[in-house]
Amino acid sequence: MKHVGTILGTAIAGMFVMSIWGEFAGTYGIGGGWFAGFIIIGTMWFLNHYVGIINNDGAFVDMAAGIGVAGTARDVFMHGGDALTSSLPTLGIVLLGGICGGITAVLLEKHLAKKNS
Numbered sequence: 001m002k003h004v005g006t007i008l009g010t011a012i013a014g015m016f017v018m019s020i021w022g023e024f025a026g027t028y029g030i031g032g033g034w035f036a037g038f039i040i041i042g043t044m045w046f047l048n049h050y051v052g053i054i055n056n057d058g059a060f061v062d063m064a065a066g067i068g069v070a071g072t073a074r075d076v077f078m079h080g081g082d083a084l085t086s087s088l089p090t091l092g093i094v095l096l097g098g099i100c101g102g103i104t105a106v107l108l109e110k111h112l113a114k115k116n117s
């Protein structure tokens with residue numbers, strides 16, 4: 001049941017981000033984008049993490065993964081398979097960024113452990 005909650009919590013966050021954020025930013029400019037980000041991400045973080053809809057035990061996969069999957073799936077359903085193939089370079093760069101961030105985090109943790117011992 002905990003996995004169902006994770007799927008639902010991240011999917012709801014993805015649907016809100018993909019449907020509302022762009023409209024706010026388009027209508028109200030940068031301020032609307034910031035407002036939408038604060039309201040959507042703040043509310044969904046509260047529900048998913050504080051209330052505990054999503055399961056955050058073990059591997060750390062946060063709402064961003066669900067938002068990315070929801071956005072990609074939405075575009076594939078709306079625009080066909082070309083939307084997926086055109087997003088592959090961006091997804092590749094995101095994966096490289098995640099790998100670099102993970103390596104940096106491990107090196108920093110090792111450095112801090114060495115420094116504190």
